[in-house]
Amino acid sequence: MTLLILWDVDHTLIENAGVSKLIYAAAFETLTGRPPRLAAPTEGRTDPGIMRAFYQLHGLAMPPWERVERALAQAGARHADLLKAKGSVLPGAVAVLTLLGERSGVVQSTLTGNIRANALVKLSAFGLDTLLDLNLGAYGSDGERRAELVGVARRRFADARGREPDRTVLVGDTPRDVEAALSGGAEILAVASGIHSPADLHAAGAGKILDDLTDSARVLTALGLDG
Structure with missing residues (x-):
């Protein structure tokens, strides 16, 4: 068995003490060139779903997933030390x-x-x-x-x-x-x-x-x- x-x-x-939302915000800013006005909706969604909803909240179409995933990974790496400190x-x-x-x-x-x-x-x-x-x-x-x-x-x-x-x-x-x-x-x-x-x-x-x-x-x- x-x-x-x-x-x-x-x-x-x-x-994660809020660091996840900072990662989504950082990825959004990398991709759009401006910080988000609203926080990413999370609560059990997947990252593709979170980012799609995040873009929709701002009246934007999400770019190709490959670009979004790369921006998320870069943002995650940048926030690793903060996560260790706060999480x-x-x-x-x-x-x-x-x-x-x-x-x-x-x-x-x-x-x-x-x-x-x-x-x-x-x-x-x-x-x-x-x-x-x-x-x-x-x-x-x-x-x-x-x-x-x-x-x-x-x-x-x-x-x-x-x-x-x-x-x-x-x-x-x-x-x-x-x-x-x-x-x-x-x-x-x-x-x-x-x-x-x-x-x-x-x-x-x-x-x-x-x-x-x-x-x-x-x-x-x-x-x-x-x-």
């Missing part, structure tokens, strides 16, 4: 990732709306990149619809391991994570560590919901790994 756990990044594993790992994340990494048959990666380059910036800022197999993950650079990313991760797992995982669980903090898991054919473990309450996550369809990751035993139980 192989379990593939796909972790969301922002507000599930780390707190933090969420309580319990390191302990849970480490404990799960010791479990036979458990493989951990990411499913995040961040482009891969910026997911790596965020995870490596706090040493989490070494606890995950990032080659098996799915990222905003892989598609605009978050639900599509579940299939991307499962295919990468199958290509690397020769078979699909027996179970796939997405761990995330937003209703969009819940929707992505359920429509993408994965199980969902919702964590109310972002702006969404347990009631919000339940209304979105999550059956298993934790307040945070601080109780490793409860996380394992919720993943069906107790015992």
